[in-house]
Amino acid sequence: MQLEEAKANFIQEWGTLGSKWGINRTMAQVHALLLISPESLSADNIMEELNISRGNANMNLRALIDWGLIRKARKPGERKEFFYAEKDLWKVARQVMKERKRRELEPLQQVLDELKRVEAVEPEEIEFKKMMMDLSEFTNTAEYALDRMIQSEQKWMFDTFIKFLGQKNKDN
Amino acid sequence: MQLEEAKANFIQEWGTLGSKWGINRTMAQVHALLLISPESLSADNIMEELNISRGNANMNLRALIDWGLIRKARKPGERKEFFYAEKDLWKVARQVMKERKRRELEPLQQVLDELKRVEAVEPEEIEFKKMMMDLSEFTNTAEYALDRMIQSEQKWMFDTFIKFLGQKNKDN
DNA sequence: ATGATTTTTCTGAAATTTCTGAAAGTTCAT
DNA sequence: ATGAACTTTCAGAAATTTCAGAAAAATCAT
Missing domain, CATH: 1.10.10.10 (Winged helix-like DNA-binding domain superfamily/Winged helix DNA-binding domain)
Incomplete structure (x- = not known):
């Protein structure tokens, strides 16, 4: 070619x-x-x-x-x-994570914080509230993980992560 | 509300x-x-x-x-x-990863494998080839990491990952 | 300060994506 | 086998996104 x-x-x-x-x-x-x-x-x-x-x-x-x-x-x-x-693809990846976090994850978290305050008595309300709380927990964890990845300077980030999971998964 | x-x-x-x-x-x-x-x-x-x-x-x-x-x-x-x-958000996340990997990452890898075969003599060719190889390495690592995450059954996946990074980053 | 060069903004047009609603297809009880 | 209940398909319409090109603004050398 x-x-x-x-x-x-x-x-x-x-x-x-x-x-x-x-x-x-x-x-x-x-x-x-x-x-x-x-x-x-x-x-x-x-x-x-x-x-x-x-x-x-x-x-x-x-x-x-x-x-x-x-x-x-x-x-x-x-x-x-x-x-x-920028040609360092690991920097590119981190930059994209950083921006998407700022533009999308953070606004979502704000909305969820509002929504999980809904009064929950009826089954439908309880289900709704539970989902909002689950989402909130999920996004918080994701945010924290993203912050770590964004801060990390090395490409070994993923490599070591993989090795680590490899070990831990034996415990399952 | x-x-x-x-x-x-x-x-x-x-x-x-x-x-x-x-x-x-x-x-x-x-x-x-x-x-x-x-x-x-x-x-x-x-x-x-x-x-x-x-x-x-x-x-x-x-x-x-x-x-x-x-x-x-x-x-x-x-x-x-x-x-x-499906209401387990960790399952949802894994399912989305799995599908996007199959639909987007894998086809991209195939294309990159083709493209990195380009003959490289001129500076422009060398630059191009290098980028294709970097991308290839990047996507391979990403694929491996994704596979691990997809296989993992626990929500602690991210939590432990975070803890781990927290330790390792002290070495920087 | 002037005007030549380059960048940015903006509006209507074009392209693309998404949606509707009716027709065709399927399923299932009788 | 029939037909009522429901699902799927699809062609044209509507909505959204993207784009070209011209006008306005900014920049810079003199």
Whole structure:
């Protein structure tokens, strides 16, 4: 397979994957393109490579910066802005966890804290309240686990986690 | 807050969260409704509660069954089918991991295995190949970790994981 | 301060996804 | 075998998301 074909395939695949995770397809494609570029790219480069408009490119570059997945750079002598992606995938993973936690988990927890205050007398009320409390416990544990993963600096995080579970599961 | 209001809020919130994760909003709402119902519900119940059409209800119920998140039940004497959700949230989480792994991670790995075979001489080719190999390593580790989590039967999974990380991180 | 260059915003259009409702299909008691 | 009860399918409609392109704003060299 030639490089150009391989690049196109990867960009397409990453875009598809993104959309399955609620991420705008173009945003994921821009990210893919920057992940595989040795040099940082300008908005014009990206527009050309992906055949998208200036407005679209700008919007998605902005969103990627907002997610902390890419950064702006200036090239000496150039007036344009250039963009490059964080390429350490463990950092990328941690950054995504961090953002999703902030944007989704924390607001959910607030809502659950409200909802679990419902008065519970009827079976339906009791069931509802119990589920809210279970969810609350679940999200709290998940939050704590995420915090640990986000803080951890090493890629061995998962490796050791796996080894650990391997041992513990013998007790079952 | 009254139960009816609380239920509506929860269903709405779960739907919104779902759509941020690439899950059809109505599908998430049907799931939410079943999560908080002490009794199993018929398609008609669900249509009425959520104000959706029969076709829509049917489609999303099937999808939820397909994801392994709800099941059919028959009530004695009744001809209709009834539906109920798995309510153990740790089981739900594991089931979602299992399905996303199968549907998304495994296909990605296949693609990466192809792409990392690209010939690498030019800097751009070398960068590309390196990223494909990094991604491949990353997804393999993730797959292994997921398998462990999916197999694990206990909710203490995360708790102990956390404790473990807490210790290890002191070495940094 | 000026104007050339680049970035950002915004609106209507296009594309995609989701939904409805009716028709077709299935199941089951008789 | 029939038909009532229920489920599934599907084509067109509706809703939502994404996008292009032009206009506005910002930036920078002079």
